[in-house]
Amino acid sequence: MTDSRPILITGGCGFIGCNLADRLAERGDNVVVLDNLARTGVRENAQWLKSRHGDLVAVTIADIRDPIPVIDAVRDARAVLHLAAQVAVTDSVSDPASDFEINARGTLNVLEAVRLHNRLAPVIFASTNKVYGRLIDDSAITLAGQRYVPTHDGLAGGISEDTPLDFYSPYGCSKGTADQYVHDYARVFGLRTVVMRMSCIYGPRQFGTEDQGWIAHFLLSAIRGNPLTIYGDGKQVRDALHVSDAVGAWLAALDRIDLxxxxxxxxxGGPRNAISLLELIDQIGNLTGRGVAYSFADWRPGDQPWYITDTSALSDALGWAPKVEIAEGLRSLHTWLHSRFGTSDGSREATA
Structure with a gap:
């Protein structure tokens, strides 16, 4: 018998959340998205979901810091995909208490709602590579062209889950706290949880800003002709994962939760999809046919000079691997951003 109960997505009107909701609804699942609609673009994402899927997607306006609506939403859910969060390191530095309340306390509210009211519901949590801190010292990296590379050959395949945690910045502390709570509720209370420590996810429906969603922010700045500020020297490296591949990983974990x-x-995205900030700027110039003006500013707290994900554990467990290479993914994001923010004469359109 098919389980018709909805899948709850906290933060479901955000970038990754709405892409998850869209994929779930496309395959016929009922979805409830819980979101406080506080961030740029989320109201538009909510309208987009409703226009595409109608009654298959229900939108609940609530905040995970308030346990009552969280309990109400969790009680009847088939599964919980927990993405609601404060996502900017800079905001965590300016207001650490709020950052903690959203990321740590909000996650505890979700876990307690599941433990007390729906303990068989799977819980998949959006963690971050920031739980590993700055990761490597300047002495452990060297310059190769426009990017940093580690001097230790053992890191060539990326960072594995065995890497010691070393929270850095209030954001790293709050997300790391939540990460460990989710993991521990599986061990202590038997909840069916999975933690996804994510690196640089990008793609359509991402309203990138200077503080979060840097690939979309860089592309959007190029479309608008706005100059960029690069924090650090631009040679820092990330591995980029297209949102369609991220959604595929989440749904694989959900569908095979017992495993x-x-x-x-x-x-x-792993080593094949690694890119530095300066390399991205070059690719954007080739893609858009125009140069991108930029200047430099000081590194921000906890900025990692190099981070590439070792995805072998996920691949071994679920057979998952990224399908969208970064050149193709950039084209898809550029197409969406240009359709949303560009104009026929190349002038700048106001944001929503």
């Missing part, structure tokens, strides 16, 4: 419950996975 992976209690596990922690790193989720990113």
């Amino acid at each position: 992976v419950q209690g596990r922690v996975f790193n989720l990113g």
Whole structure:
């Protein structure tokens, strides 16, 4: 018998959340998205979901810091995909208490709602590579062209889940706290949880800003003709994962929860999709046919000079691997951003 109960997505009107909701509804699942609609673009994403899927997607306006609506939403859910969060390092530095309340306390509210009211519901949590801190010292990296590379050959395949945690910045602390709570609720209370420590996810429906969603922010700045500020020297490296591949990983974990419950996975594009900030700017110039003006500013707290994900644990467990290479993914994001923000004469359109 098919389980018709909805899948709850906290933060479901955000970038990754709405892409998850869209894919789930496309395959016929009922979805409830819980979102406080506080961030740029989320109201538009909510309208987009409703226009595409109608009654298959229900939108609940609530905040995970308030346990009552969280309990109400969790009680009847078939599964919980927990993405609601404060996502900017800079905001965490300016207001650490709020950052903690959203990321740590909000996650505890979700876990307690599941533990007390729906303990068989799978819980998949959006963690971050920031739980590993700055990761490597300047002495452990060297310059190769426009990017940093580690001097230790053992890091060539990327960062594995065995890497010691070293929270850096209030954001790293709050997300790391939540990460460990989710993992521990599987061990202590038997909840069916999975932690996804994600690196640089990008793609359509991402309203990138200077503080979060840097690939979309860089592309959008190029479309508008706005100059960029690069924090650091631009040679820092990330592995980029297209949102369609991220959604595929999440749904693989959800659909095979009995196989992976209690596990922690790193989720990113891996070595094949690694890129530095300066390399991205060059690719954007080739894609858009115009140069991107930029200047430099000081590094921000916890900025990693190099991070590439080792995805072998996820691949071994679920057979998952990234399908969209970065050149193709950039084209898809550029197409969406240009359709949303560009104009026929190349002038700038106001944001929503």
